[in-house]
Amino acid sequence: MTTTPNPQPGLMDIALYQGGASTLDGVENPLKLSSNENPFGASPLATSAVTQAALGLHRYPSTDHATLRGTIAEIHGLDANRIVCGVGSDEILTLLAMAFAGQGDEVLFTEHGFSMYRIFALAAGATPVVAPETDRCVDVDKVIAAITPQTRLIYIANPANPTGTALDIGDLTRLADAVPASCLLVLDGAYAEFVEGYDGGAALVTARDNVVMTRTFSKLYGLGGLRVGWGYASQHVIDVLNRIRGPFNMSSVALAGADAAMRDRDFVATCLHENAQQRTRLIGGLRQLGLACDDSQANFVLARFEDEQAALAADAHLKAAGILVRLVKGYGFPEALRITVGRAEDVTRVLDALATLRGAT
Ligand SMILES: Cc1ncc(COP(=O)(O)O)c(C=O)c1O
Numbered sequence: 001m002t003t004t005p006n007p008q009p010g011l012m013d014i015a016l017y018q019g020g021a022s023t024l025d026g027v028e029n030p031l032k033l034s035s036n037e038n039p040f041g042a043s044p045l046a047t048s049a050v051t052q053a054a055l056g057l058h059r060y061p062s063t064d065h066a067t068l069r070g071t072i073a074e075i076h077g078l079d080a081n082r083i084v085c086g087v088g089s090d091e092i093l094t095l096l097a098m099a100f101a102g103q104g105d106e107v108l109f110t111e112h113g114f115s116m117y118r119i120f121a122l123a124a125g126a127t128p129v130v131a132p133e134t135d136r137c138v139d140v141d142k143v144i145a146a147i148t149p150q151t152r153l154i155y156i157a158n159p160a161n162p163t164g165t166a167l168d169i170g171d172l173t174r175l176a177d178a179v180p181a182s183c184l185l186v187l188d189g190a191y192a193e194f195v196e197g198y199d200g201g202a203a204l205v206t207a208r209d210n211v212v213m214t215r216t217f218s219k220l221y222g223l224g225g226l227r228v229g230w231g232y233a234s235q236h237v238i239d240v241l242n243r244i245r246g247p248f249n250m251s252s253v254a255l256a257g258a259d260a261a262m263r264d265r266d267f268v269a270t271c272l273h274e275n276a277q278q279r280t281r282l283i284g285g286l287r288q289l290g291l292a293c294d295d296s297q298a299n300f301v302l303a304r305f306e307d308e309q310a311a312l313a314a315d316a317h318l319k320a321a322g323i324l325v326r327l328v329k330g331y332g333f334p335e336a337l338r339i340t341v342g343r344a345e346d347v348t349r350v351l352d353a354l355a356t357l358r359g360a361t
Pocket of ligand 1: 114
């Protein structure tokens, strides 16, 4: 006889999510380039809004997030009624699976896709299905070929993590055109801002009822610790998500901080400019050291070594130099390290450390 309650089928198949390392034995302030955070931190305006909001901690927060939705709508030129806010974009992504997929349904994502997609699918009781990629890029034809009558949800991060590669709007449109009306195409735009001229798929969402865009304050806005994300979708999808999310899912502090962060356009412009400059430097420097890497469109670079042993040696060497990057074996890249683009001095430190290791100095 069972003595403990049984979880729903599939839940015990979930492997715990491994976050980027944040501590290093014996090093007080390691250079953390393992979680694609903003190396400049958050906007000072966001920090002071959070401090101010802390004076009202005894009050419940807004349930409809109207102020933050209004700011997002204004900055992005969207309809505020079609926006929902969540505890990181993770919450929106998981609610979508909970709401639209279940037992017997398939949730589709790609070979090197963000590792949470499998967890979201299994947590909803659905079956994860993986489409192959081509040369570390999402392959629209292979995604389309993997769609079956059971597919209810497709997660595509654009740009993708951990490759940093991105589909252009032509390919995204071709994919959206091929997705059946009974299936949701979720465009995960955690890194969308880093692609110049890309709207994260917003225009596709506006034009179609079955495309959803998710965005986050954790990357460009430097608010990973505050946990704020949002989704833009059809009125129908928003309506569903609002029924199942917690009424007070967003804290008053989080709402205030995110609002101020989004309004600080000067800070955003500076961070984007710096990221583009340092990303070019990092990619160029890595290639000069004989390391292959794709033209990342995000705030990180995937550096490929000769083999797993070389990647592990480089990781250990960077750690010895006080630098934390991300091992990505779990994403199917045992031979690679994902390195967040840092400030100019951070990039110099990474390149100098790798140059020493590879005997280039
Ligand atoms: C592709 C992708 N999507 C979603 C997320 C979730 O971010 P958050 O929940 O902090 O918004 C991440 C975080 O690393 C990510 O890389």
